[in-house]
Amino acid sequence: MADQEITFTLNGEAVAAKKGEPVLEAALRRGLHIPHFCYHSYLSVVGQCRACLVDVLDAGNGKPVPKLQPACATPAIQGMVISTVSPRVKEAQEGVFEFLLKNHPLDCPVCDQGGECPLQDQTMAYAKAVSRTHELRRIYPRKELSAYVKPEMNRCVHCTRCIRFTHEIDGGGEFGWASRGDRTEVGIFEDLPLTSIVSGNVIDICPVGALTDNKYRFTARVWEMAHAEGPCTLCSVGCRQRVWRAGDELKRVTAGENPAVNDAWICDVGRYGWSGVHAGERILRPLIRREGRLQPASWPEALGHIARRLGAILRESGGGAVAGLGGAWATNESAFQFGAFFREVLGSNSVDCRVHPRDLAQTEAQLAAFGAVGGQGSIAGLGRAKGILLVGSDPFEEHPILALQVRKAARGGAAVVSVHPRRIDLRLHSGLRHLCPLPGEEARALRALAKALAEAGAAPSGEGAEGYAHALASADLDALCREADIDPREAREAARALRPEGAEVVVLAGPGAQAEAAAEAANLALLLRAELLFASTGPNLQGALDMGLHPALLPGGRPLGDAAAREACQGAWGGPVGAAPGLSSAQVWDALNERRVRALYLFGCDPAAEHPEGARVRRALEAAEFVVLHASHANASLDYAEVVLPAPTLYEEEGSVTNLERRVQRLRRAVKPLGEAREPWRAFAELSRAMEAPMRAHALDRVRLQARLLCADYAGPLSRLPEEGVRLARERRGAFRAAALPPAAPPAGGLRLILAPALWLSGSFAASAVHLKDMPRAALRLSPPDADRIGAGEGDEAEVELGGRSLRLPVRVDASLPVGLAQAPEGYLAALRGGLDAGAARGGAAVKVRAAAAAPRVKVGG
C-alpha cells in the first residue's frame, strides 16, 4: 500500500505522512521546517546538501539510528521518532552551513536573490553568527547562459537542482557538473546552449542567487513587490503562476505550484509574456474613426457612438444583422456578459468564440462525439498515463507544460505514439513512436491505427459502435497506410504499445488535429476507453464555450432549441432569446460579404491576422458596415474598426478562467487596468445602458449570479473556488462517428508548407511582449536535403513564395521534417495571408522556396 497513512513524531509533534514518503516532505507540509537545499518535491532525491540531517531516535522498531540521517532520503515509517533540535543535529547543521558559506560570496546587497534566498533565510535561522573563514573565496570564470538566465556561479552551492531539472523534467540535459572537490563547477556544456522553452524554471528552483532572472535583474527587490497567484492566461493549460508587481508595474512572473496542472513548472512564454502588458501596442483609451483616422475619444462618446450605429442597424435589419466574434481571451464573467449582451440586448444568436477554423472544427467534432466540449480528460491523467496518443500535437512548441507531463508519463514507462507529419521531439531516449503521415492525412493514419487496434483485439462498444466496427472491418490497413504514407508494421507496433485493455491511455489532440482528424481522435479515445484532451490555443476557449459563446448553444452548453433553456435565460436576463441558431464564425464572412450581416463586434480577437483564410476575411471586414474592436492590443483588425474600445489584459482582471481540461481557476488582478481600460463585463453593461436596454448584471457578483444560474456545473466554482481550482469533469461517454474519410490527395510533387502554431509567436499579445523577442525567431524549417537542394544553410534567408506573394524568412534546418515538407509558424505569415485557403493549409500548401541571403558568418576562434 503506497498511500497508507502513517504518523511519526518530529520534535514531539505528531506528523501525518504517506508511508515511504520522505520525512522532509511530510514535515514541510505540516509546517515544521527542516533546512534543505538540494531537496525539491518534483525532482529526484540526491541527499547532497546535508542540511536536512536529522536524528532518528527511534526508527519505528524501537532502535535509534546511530548516524544522523538526511530527512529528504529517510522514508517515513510508522512510529518513528525524529529530532531536529538535538545538540548533535544543531552541531551538524551549524557545520553544514559553515561549509556552504565557506565559498559563498557575501554579496547579498547586490544579489537579486537577496530577500527571498533560502540560503540567506536558513543561515539566519540555523547557522552560527560568526564567520571563521579567512581564505579567498572561490571564483569561477564568468560565462553567459542565455538571454533569460543570468549565471553568477560563484554563488552556487552545488545543490544540483538545475542539473536534475534539465535532465529529468526538461530532458534537454543542458546543465552538468565538472571538476571535483571544492572546484566542482555547475554549468552548461559549451556546445549545448540553454535554449529550452522551460529553461526559466532553473531560476525559480535555484536556492541561491547563482541563476537569476536576466529580465528582472536589478529592477526591483522582493520586499517592494506584491504578488497575485493564479492561472497563467497565455495558453489553455492554465499553469499556476505568481505575477509580481511593484507599484503599477509588473516586474516578473514566477512559477506557482499546482500538482494537478503544472507541478511547479511554467514555460518561458508564461514567464516572460507579461511584458506584453506594458507594450506600446496597448490600446489605452477608446478610439473613434473620424475622417478616416482613429481618434481618441471618451468612454461615453465611444459607447454613445456604438449605441447609435448598432441601434440604427437593429431598427433597420434586426438583431440578425449583428454578429460577434471572440471571447477566448476573456474571463468567464466577461465572456458570459458578451453572450448575454448579444442575446439579450441585440437579440442576436450570432456570437462565436471560435474565430480560428481549427477551434471550430475541434469543438464541433467533440460536440458530435460527446454532445459537449471538454471535460473528457485531465492533465494529471496525462502525467500518469501508461499510454499516450498525440494527434497533430507538438507539445514543446504549443503547450510546453503538457510536454513535461507527457515526459513524466514516459519516464514512468508510458508508451507514446505521435501522429504528426513531423518527427516531433519530446527529448525522450525511448518510448516515443512516430507515425508520420502526409500532411492532411492524419485522419487516415488514425483510422489505420484504429484498424490495427481492432486487429489486436480492441472492440468498439457503445453508441455508434456497430457502424464504426463495420467501418474498421471493411478498412484495409495496408491501403490506409499506403495512402497516408506510413508503415503498416509501425502502425501495428504503435497499436500494441498503446495496449488497448487495462492500461490508462490519454489521447491528446493538438492544433494539427483538424476536422476529420479531430473526429477520428474522438473515435480512438472511445475505442481505447481513453481520456481525451483537446489542446486549443485560446486560453479560455473552454470557458467561453461553457458561457454560451456559440451560435447554437446557450450558457451551460444547453442547446438553443431547448425551450426550457431559453426560458431560463429569459428569466435571468429579462429579454426573450431567439430559437434560431445564429451564424458561426465560418458563416459570418460570407454573410458580411452578402450584407446579411451589417455590423461585426470583435471582442479580443484578430481575424484579419490570425484567420488562415486571410484574404476572404479581409474582404468581409471591408464589406462590413460597422466594426467594433474591443481588445487590449492594437492588431491587424484595427484597420477595419470604426470604434475601438480598450480592454484590460487578463493580468489586469478579476474573474475566473477555464483551462483545456475544464478546470475553473480563479484569476486575481495582478495590476490595475492600464490607461482607461475597464473590465469588459462592465463595458458591456455600460454599452447596454447607452443603448437604453440596460442589462441586469451591472456588477461582477451579478454577472456571476446569472452565470451560476444558467451554467449548472459552474454554480459551485463561481461561488467558491479552492486554490487549485475545480475540474468540471464529464462522464466519458460518447458516440462513434464512422464518417467516410475524404479521398486521399494525389501525391503532390515539390515542397509543401504546413503551418503550426508556436506559442511565443502566436497572437498580438505574444507579438508585443518585448521579453519574448529573445525566443527562437520565426523561421522556415526545412529538412536537411531540402535545405541543401535550395542551397540555404541554417540562419540563411529564404524567400518563400506562396499564392503569388512572397516573404523572407530565416531558414532552420530541422531533421525532424520529412523531405518535401516545410514548416512555418502559424500567425506569423501575415504577409502570405492571401495565398492560403483552409484546405491547402490542412494538406500543406505548395510553396516555392529559394535561398535569398546568406547569414553573416561569424568567425569562430582565432
Next chain:
Amino acid sequence: MLAEIARGLWLTLKHSWRSRVTVQYPDEREEMPKGYRGLHKLLRWEDGLERCVGCKLCSAACPVDCIFVESAENDPARPTSKGERYASVYEINELRCIFCGYCEEACPVGAIVLGNEYEFCQDHRDKFLYAKRDLLVRRTEDYPELKARYDEKRLLTYV
C-alpha cells in the same frame, strides 16, 4: 513673604552668575555632537567609486518611506560602484525624513550617512527632494567627521 522674595531674587542672582548658553547664530556656530543626525550624504570609496550598490535596504528600513532607489547594472568598462549593481536613481525627500538614522544602520557598505549639516532651508517644497547629485560627496576624505558614522569593521568589503 519676604523669604519668598528673597528666594526668587536668589534664583535670579544665581543664574546671572552662570555662563551664557545663547549662541550668536549665525555669527557663532556650535559644534555638533558626535552622532548628530543632519543632512544625508552619499559617500565614495577612496578610489572614487560610489559606495552605494543600490540594494535598497535603506529604503526598506525607512519608517517614513522617504527614500527612493532604482538600481541598474554597472558597465564593466566604466563602473559606477564596486560590484555589478549601482543606484541609477537615489532620492530622499528631506521634508518627510524624520532623521532617525535607520537608513545608515541598514546600509551594508557605509554609503548613506547622516552628516552634521543642518542648514538646508529652501524656499520651495520641491527643492527638498534631494537627488543623487545633491547627496553624493565629491571626496569622502573631505568629510572626516563622517568617518565616525559607521563601523568600518562591519562593512561588507567583498566588492
Next chain:
Amino acid sequence: MAIRFEKIVTGRFGNPEASTLAGYEAAGGYQAIRKILGKAEPKNVIELVKASGLRGRGGAGFPCGLKWSFVPQSLNPKYLAVNGDEGEPGTFKDRELMIRDPHQLIEGIVVACYAVGIAKAYVYIRGEFDAPWRAVERALGEAYAKGYLGENILGSGFGCDVYAHRGEGKRGHPRLKPPFPAVVGLYGKPTVINNVETLSNLPHIVNNGAEWFAGIGIDEKNTGTRMYCVSGHAARPGLYELPLGLTCEELIYEHAGGMRNGKALKAVIPGGASAPVLTAQEVREGKVRMDFDSLAKAGSMGGSGGVIVMDETACMVQAAGRLARFFEHESCGQCSVCREGTGWVSEIINRVEAGRGRADDLATLASIDPNMRGNTICVLSDACAMMFGAFLKKFHREFEAHVEQGRCPLGSPYPA
C-alpha cells in the same frame, strides 16, 4: 597463538609465467571452478566462504560470505562489480594482483558469480592503471578462448561474462544508501561489490577448504593473510603477504628490514591514507597487531593495507597536509560537507606547514573535525577527518610549533 606463515594470493608472484593462462594452469590454476561448477550447490559455496571467515580486503573488512547472502536471490539480473580502483595513497596490492596473477582474479570472480548466481561481472579498473588493464584484458581473452568464461563454463551449465570496465558511463559519484548496492546497484540492479584481493583468495579457499584458510591468522575473525604495502622510511619497502595478526613492529622490523638508516620510528599509518596514524609509542607499547580487530581497538583501522612508515625526520604537519590534498582532490563534490571541508582542511594544514598559520587555525581544525564525520553520503569525508584528527591530536605540539615559529621546525622543504 602461533601464527602459520603461508602465502596465498601472492604464491605465484615469483613465477613470471603465472600471468599467462598456460602458466596459471601449470601452477594449479582453474582447479577451484572445476571442483565446484555444477558439483557444489551455490549456497554451499557461500557457506564455505562464511566458514572461512574471509573478510573484505578493500578497507572496511566486511565478512564476504555475509555480504553475498544479502543479495536477494529472486531479483535478476544481478551483477558483480570488482573493485580494482585502488585509489588510496600507500596501497599498491591490487595493481600487482592484476598484473602478475590476473587468472587468479578471474577464477575468483567465477567462484563468486557461481555462488551468488550472477551472470555478468564488471572489473572496474581506474584510468591511470594501464598495465593492470592490459593484463586483465589479455587474461580475459585467454579465459574466454579456453572456455573458462562465457556460456556453459566447462560444460557445467553455468555461464558468466566478465568485462573490464572503466565506469558505468556516469560521473563517478557515491550513491545514497539505502538502497544498498546489494539491492539497487550497478545499472539499478542487485550488485555484489568485492575487492580484487578478496576475490583472489576464493580459488584457494575452494581448493584447500575453509578450515585451512581459517587456520591462518590470529583468530576466527581475522583469518587468512593480508597484503601489506609497506612504504615510507622502511629499509625494504614493498609488498608483503603475511598472516593477519602479526604485530606492527614485526612487520616493520622483521619483514620490512627495519627503519632506513637506523633512524627511530616516529609514526605509522597502518591501513592507507584514511587510517588514523599511530605513534611509535602506541606501536611499541601497545604491541599493536595488524589484523582488522586489533587495529580497530588501537583506534585505527586495517583499511586497504597500505602501511606508511615515517621516521623521526618526517614532519607530521607536512604529512597531514599532503594527505589532506589527496582528500581535497578526490572529493566528488556532491556533499557540501566534504566538498568544502576537505578543501578547507587542506588549505589550513598546508598554510600551517608553510609557516603562515593563524593563531586560531588549530582550534578551527579541531572544530571542523566532528562536523566532517558521519554526515556525508560516503566516508571520504570521515576518512579525511579521521586522518587529520589523529595527526592533530597525537602531534598537537608539532602543529603548535609550526604556528608559533611561523615555519616548519623540522625544516622540511615546502611544498613537499
